[in-house]
Amino acid sequence: MSDLLDASFAALSDPTRRGVLEQLGRSDASITDLAQTFDMTLTGMRKHVGVLEQAKLVTTEKVGRVRTCRLGPRRLHEETAWIDRYRRLWDARFDELDKVVEELQRKEKVDGHHDRA
Amino acid sequence: MDTTTERDQAAPMSGGTADRTSERELVVSRTINGPARVVFEAWTRPELFERWWVPKSFPISLLSCEIDARVGGRYRLVFAHEDSTMEFFGRYLEVTPPSRLVWTNDEGDSGELITTVTFEETDGRTLVVVHDLYPSKEALDEAIAAGSTGISAMPESLAQLDELVGSLGEGEGRP
Numbered sequence: 001m002s003d004l005l006d007a008s009f010a011a012l013s014d015p016t017r018r019g020v021l022e023q024l025g026r027s028d029a030s031i032t033d034l035a036q037t038f039d040m041t042l043t044g045m046r047k048h049v050g051v052l053e054q055a056k057l058v059t060t061e062k063v064g065r066v067r068t069c070r071l072g073p074r075r076l077h078e079e080t081a082w083i084d085r086y087r088r089l090w091d092a093r094f095d096e097l098d099k100v101v102e103e104l105q106r107k108e109k110v111d112g113h114h115d116r117a
Numbered sequence: 118m119d120t121t122t123e124r125d126q127a128a129p130m131s132g133g134t135a136d137r138t139s140e141r142e143l144v145v146s147r148t149i150n151g152p153a154r155v156v157f158e159a160w161t162r163p164e165l166f167e168r169w170w171v172p173k174s175f176p177i178s179l180l181s182c183e184i185d186a187r188v189g190g191r192y193r194l195v196f197a198h199e200d201s202t203m204e205f206f207g208r209y210l211e212v213t214p215p216s217r218l219v220w221t222n223d224e225g226d227s228g229e230l231i232t233t234v235t236f237e238e239t240d241g242r243t244l245v246v247v248h249d250l251y252p253s254k255e256a257l258d259e260a261i262a263a264g265s266t267g268i269s270a271m272p273e274s275l276a277q278l279d280e281l282v283g284s285l286g287e288g289e290g291r292p
Contacts, residue, residue, distance in 0.1 A: 082261050087135030087145070092172035094133055094147040094245070100159050100169050101151035108155075 007055035012080060016040070017048050021057060021071065028070040031060075140254035146246040153238035156245060157215035160234065161186035171196070186212050192220065228252030 011017055016038055023029060023037060035045040049069055052058035056072045133147030149156050159165045167182040180195040180202060186209055193206040204224060211219035215236055222230040229252050237244045251257040 083135055083137065086143070087133065089172070089175075090135055090145045090147070090247070091133050092174060093169060094149065096169035096172055097156070097159055097245075098149055098151075100165055101149055101155050104155050104158065104165070105151050 007051075008057065011051050011055040011057055014048070014051075017052055020045075020048060020052065020069075024058065024069060024071045028068055030066045030068055032066070034069065137257070141251045141257055143249040143251075143257070144246065146244060149243045149245055151243060152241055153215040153236040153243045156243045157218075157236055160218060161212070161214075170194070185209075186218070188212055225256075228256060230256070 012021075019038060020034055023034065029037070031042060031045050031049060034049070035042050038045065049058060049060060053060060053072070058069050059072045060067050060069045062068075133145060135143070135145045138144045159169065161184065163182045163184040166184055167179050170182075171177055171179045177196050177198045180197050182192075182194050184190075184192045186192075188209055188211060190212070191206065191208045193204060196203050196205070205222065207221040207223040209218070209220045210231070211217055211233075215238075217236070218234045220232050222232060231250045233248045233250070235246045235248075237246075251260065
């Protein structure tokens with residue numbers, strides 16, 4: 001389990017690989033398609049897909065001469081969903097904090113100078 | 118009457134960040150529109166803290182909030198969600214107004230999770246950085262797997278939050 005998490009974090013640390021996952025979220029694609037979309041060599045794309053495959057984020061299947069890639073059973077879940085949720089919680093929390101801080105400052109101003117309501 | 122504070126200068130930096138910066142660390146940051154002195158107060162005075170720690174949009178309430186923000190002082194937060202309650206508690210290791218707060222999170226059983234918050238003021242605004250250091254890589258992995266992050270996030274029973282927050286964040290097809 002931990003090794004899989006490690007592999008996932010490593011896999012997701014690269015913007016091209018995140019892009020590939022997004023792309024595969026829309027539709028399956030061959031390595032050739034992906035290489036074209038991301039403007040890189042077949043070898044380069046094979047490597048990226050290999051990393052994603054190791055993390056079980058992507059599965060591939062070779063039919064004839066074409067290797068088709070699709071999202072793996074784990075997808076982005078666990079890690080990214082969790083980090084995302086964590087960030088959103090903090091965003092909401094910081095929004096409230098901003099309001100409290102703003103109000104405190106307004107009070108200070110009012111208390112400080114009564115000439116300006 | 119009403120001062121139209123549309124936080125014009127705040128706009129570019131209002132978005133926060135959240136990252137797992139290492140095997141054992143989580144870091145969240147955001148710039149708050151106010152001086153460090155005021156922001157620090159909002160973190161250390163219970164009557165202020167309880168107003169923002171649980172965002173209003175969350176299906177949770179803070180039943181009680183005790184904060185004794187002194188070195189060695191303790192805090193205890195009790196949350197309620199539906200029929201269950203959950204407590205978070207620990208003690209302050211460092212209290213340096215208005216720039217730094219460090220506390221322990223003692224409710225877990227996998228060793229000590231330390232939270233460090235720094236407040237850095239520039240031009241009347243304050244960059245807040247919340248840093249969670251887990252006792253081990255395994256402890257953070259487990260927290261992630263369980264969907265929980267101690268006091269910095271929310272009780273684990275909030276798995277449903279995922280949906281709620283998701284709908285708030287993405288908002289597609291929702292009013």
